[in-house]
Amino acid sequence: MNKLVQNEMMKLIAKKRLIVIAIIISILVAMFTYAQYKEVERQREKLGTDDWRTMIQQTIIDQQNRISSSRISDEWKKQLQIALQQNQYYLDHDINPSEPGAPTFMRIFLENSIELFIPLMVMVIASDIVSSEHSQGSIKLLLTRPVKRWKVLLSKYISLTFAISLIVAIAGILSYGISGLVFGYQGWGAPVLTGFSVNDAGLNTASVKLIDQWQFLLMDFGLVWFVAIVVGTLSFMLSVLIRSTAAGMGVMLAALISGAILSNMVSSWESAKYFFMVNLKLTNYMNGNPPPIEGMTLSFSMLVLLVWWAIGLFVSFFVFTKKDVY
Amino acid sequence: MNKNVIRSVTMVSVFFCLLWLVGLGWAVAEYYAGKPDKIPEKTVIEKKAEKKEGMHIVALGDSLTRGTGDETGKGYVGVLMDEIKEKSKQEVRLTNLGISGQVSDQLKEQIQQTEVKRQIQTADMVLVTMGGNDLFRGGQGLLEFNPEDITEIEKNFLENMNFIFQQIRTSNPNANVFCIGLYNPFIDLDDGKELSKVVRHWNYQSAELSATFPKIVFVPTFDLFELKVNDYLYTDKFHPNTKGYRLIAERVASLLTW
Numbered sequence: 001m002n003k004l005v006q007n008e009m010m011k012l013i014a015k016k017r018l019i020v021i022a023i024i025i026s027i028l029v030a031m032f033t034y035a036q037y038k039e040v041e042r043q044r045e046k047l048g049t050d051d052w053r054t055m056i057q058q059t060i061i062d063q064q065n066r067i068s069s070s071r072i073s074d075e076w077k078k079q080l081q082i083a084l085q086q087n088q089y090y091l092d093h094d095i096n097p098s099e100p101g102a103p104t105f106m107r108i109f110l111e112n113s114i115e116l117f118i119p120l121m122v123m124v125i126a127s128d129i130v131s132s133e134h135s136q137g138s139i140k141l142l143l144t145r146p147v148k149r150w151k152v153l154l155s156k157y158i159s160l161t162f163a164i165s166l167i168v169a170i171a172g173i174l175s176y177g178i179s180g181l182v183f184g185y186q187g188w189g190a191p192v193l194t195g196f197s198v199n200d201a202g203l204n205t206a207s208v209k210l211i212d213q214w215q216f217l218l219m220d221f222g223l224v225w226f227v228a229i230v231v232g233t234l235s236f237m238l239s240v241l242i243r244s245t246a247a248g249m250g251v252m253l254a255a256l257i258s259g260a261i262l263s264n265m266v267s268s269w270e271s272a273k274y275f276f277m278v279n280l281k282l283t284n285y286m287n288g289n290p291p292p293i294e295g296m297t298l299s300f301s302m303l304v305l306l307v308w309w310a311i312g313l314f315v316s317f318f319v320f321t322k323k324d325v326y
Numbered sequence: 327m328n329k330n331v332i333r334s335v336t337m338v339s340v341f342f343c344l345l346w347l348v349g350l351g352w353a354v355a356e357y358y359a360g361k362p363d364k365i366p367e368k369t370v371i372e373k374k375a376e377k378k379e380g381m382h383i384v385a386l387g388d389s390l391t392r393g394t395g396d397e398t399g400k401g402y403v404g405v406l407m408d409e410i411k412e413k414s415k416q417e418v419r420l421t422n423l424g425i426s427g428q429v430s431d432q433l434k435e436q437i438q439q440t441e442v443k444r445q446i447q448t449a450d451m452v453l454v455t456m457g458g459n460d461l462f463r464g465g466q467g468l469l470e471f472n473p474e475d476i477t478e479i480e481k482n483f484l485e486n487m488n489f490i491f492q493q494i495r496t497s498n499p500n501a502n503v504f505c506i507g508l509y510n511p512f513i514d515l516d517d518g519k520e521l522s523k524v525v526r527h528w529n530y531q532s533a534e535l536s537a538t539f540p541k542i543v544f545v546p547t548f549d550l551f552e553l554k555v556n557d558y559l560y561t562d563k564f565h566p567n568t569k570g571y572r573l574i575a576e577r578v579a580s581l582l583t584w
Contacts, residue, residue: 010332048380048419057441061423065392068427091441094368162339169342195362207362219356222349285357298357 004147004155012125012163021121021167026174028117032109033179040100052096060087078202082290085203086196093193095210101187102180103213109175110220111287115280116260118171118224119231123252125163126235128245129156130320135245139325149321153240157313160236164228168221192216196288203288216286223282230276230305230312231256237312240320263292273300276308368440380417383407384445386433387455390506390574391424395565402506402566403453405575410582421445429459430486437493446494452503453578454490457483461508461528462564476524484531491539503542504578507532509551511564522548543581547574 012018044050047058063084067077090097098104130153133139142152176185194216195209231252238248259277272278273293279301284291291301385391385403393401400408403422411418423442425432433456436442446452460483461476487505494503510525512518525548533544550573551558551566558570566574 006332006336009336013332013335047421048417053441054421054445057423057445058421061425064425068425092367092439093365095365162336162343165343165346166335166339168346169338193365194356195360207360208365209356209360210363210365211356215352218345218349219353220349222346222351222353225343225346226350286353298354302354 001151001155004151005158008155008159009162012159017125018163018166018170021124022170022174024121025171026178029109029175029178033105033182036105036108036179037182052098053091053094056087056091056097060084060091063087079290082198082203082288085205086288089196089203089205089208090193095191095193097193099187099190099213101183101190102176102185103187103217104190105179105183106172106175107192107213107217107220109179110171110217110224111283113171114224114227114283115263115277116256118168118228119256119280120253121167121171122164122228122232123235123249123256125167126160126232127239127249127252129160129236130239131243131245131248134243143325150317153317153320157233157236157316160232161229164232165225168225168228171224172217172221188212188214194286194288198288198290219286220283223286226302226305227280227282230309231280233309233312233316234276237316240316269293274304276305279304380419381410381414381450382419382421382448383410383451383453384449385420385422385424385453386437387424387453387506388428388459389424389426389565390455390458391422391453392426393571394426395560395562396568396571398568400571402571402574402578405572406453406578409575409579413579421449424455427459428456430456430483430490434486434489437490443493443497446497446501449498449501452494452498452501453506454503455506456487456490457508457528457532461525462511480528480531483528484535487532487535491535491542495539495542499540501541502582503536503539504581505532505536505542505544506574506578507544507546507548509547509555509566511551511555511559513552513555545574545578545581547577550574550577 040050043055047054049055063080066072067080067084072080087097098108133142143149145152190213191210192213192215193208194211195207197204197207234255235248235252238251239245242248242251255277259275259280262272262275263278263281270293273296278292279296281289281292282298282301285298285301291297383403383406389395391401391403393399393404396404398404403420403424407418407420423436423445425436428436437446460479491503491505494501507529508525510518510522512521515521529544529546529548533546536542536544551570556563558566558573560567560570
């Protein structure tokens with residue numbers, strides 16, 4: 001088994017996909033860093049100060065004005081209300097929600113890439129891990145060895161898990177390293193609030209906790225990793241089911257993008273919450289953003305993802321051990 | 327392919343895999359079992375916001391402060407700011423805290439916020455527009471025009487304004503405060519004359535109240551809109567348009583001294 005995993009790892013590294021992913025991430029991070037820098041610059045110019053309190057105060061006022069406008073939907077109004085209450089809470093307790101520095105950038109980057117960007121990167125590796133063996137014809141060589149089929153697949157799955165862990169780590173390291181050039185590397189110990197919850201009345205601050213940024217980041221990383229594993233497993237399943245890598249990727253891509261769109265409009269279609277793709281934004285539960293459908297909680301989302309993960313894994317192994325290879 | 331490379335990459339992956347697992351476990355544990363912290367609310371202003379070069383204007387109030395109806399988006403505050411910049415040749419920093427639809431009850435709440443107090447503290451000039459939503463309630467007040475109700479509303483408004491002025495003066499005893507009066511956007515309508523009377527009385531009371539505080543100046547705008555009101559109103563027939571805002575700004579500008 002150990003040898004098999006080693007073999008799979010060798011294939012992964014030889015393909016140089018991880019390097020491609022690292023390049024993509026670094027280009028994107030550089031772009032985001034620049035955009036963020038510009039944004040801060042513009043705000044400073046507009047308000048004539050770089051005091052974060054003034055900036056938040058202005059954001060609050062803007063939000064209040066948007067809420068008071070009669071042209072926005074109730075749904076949107078409620079979301080704004082929650083964001084506003086949260087900002088006010090930060091201001092009242094004199095805690096800067098976005099302490100300048102690379103760790104804060106990393107946090108924001110992770111929170112924004114959890115539902116689409118990281119899954120896409122994972123897909124690059126996961127979607128052809130089995131199907132490429134078909135297209136290259138090497139599957140026959142692999143399966144004629146005196147090793148059980150499930151062991152072959154398991155070794156592939158384990159190496160995928162390792163690769164996913166690496167991708168998440170690469171995303172973290174690169175976003176820290178690159179944004180730090182501009183924003184500085186400080187801020188690991190900055191206070192962050194977590195434990196906001198959303199109920200009918202709006203934002204509930206009864207169970208708010210104050211933790212250090214590095215703790216928050218580690219939790220975020222854990223959630224990102226979990227999401228990446230689930231998406232990776234589903235791509236893995238498709239890779240087993242569909243021989244064409246492109247078709248498998250297309251299906252997964254469609255699912256992921258539909259998730260991003262659905263999250264914005266499913267609030268009235270309640271059973272949509274059982275789709276895996278509307279449950280991907282797990283970090284929202286940590287920072288108190290309202291979930292796309294009312295009543296969703298962290299355990300609910302994780303359970304849904306876990307069920308999809310189990311199905312994906314089961315189908316992969318079932319099909320792979322049974323199907324005819326020719 | 328070097329075996330050692332593969333082995334070390336694998337080791338690193340395993341390390342991160344375990345680390346992320348720990349993070350995941352911690353996240354779930356923290357989400358469900360973490361104890362809420364008592365986080366002290368900050369009510370005292372420890373450090374006076376640093377005084378910068380140039381002038382700092384704080385604008386409080388409703389949609390007039392926001393500039394609703396002005397196509398250029400500036401509102402009277404923006405126009406006034408441009409004018410001050412031009413004349414005084416110094417940097418002007420504006421903090422616009424106006425919220426559309428705000429009534430005096432809400433401004434009373436807003437002014438007690440720590441951060442708002444801190445802003446006012448550093449201000450060289452404070453602009454206030456208030457009362458339009460109290461009195462007209464978005465045009466609704468016109469339909470159920472009832473003298474008794476209006477007396478009640480006016481009384482409440484004046485009490486709130488008294489409190490607001492006191493707050494401003496406590497936070498900042500030196501800044502000039504300009505309280506912009508009301509105009510009657512419905513002057514051309516059937517009930518216009520009667521409503522004008524109400525507005526005049528309202529303005530008179532506001533001016534009286536302003537006069538009891540040092541350096542709080544009541545700025546009348548009623549006369550500006552008295553003739554040809556529709557030339558100066560936006561299409562909603564309630565907010566001023568670009569020209570209307572210019573009139574208000576000019577009136578305030580004429581009161582400024584250097």
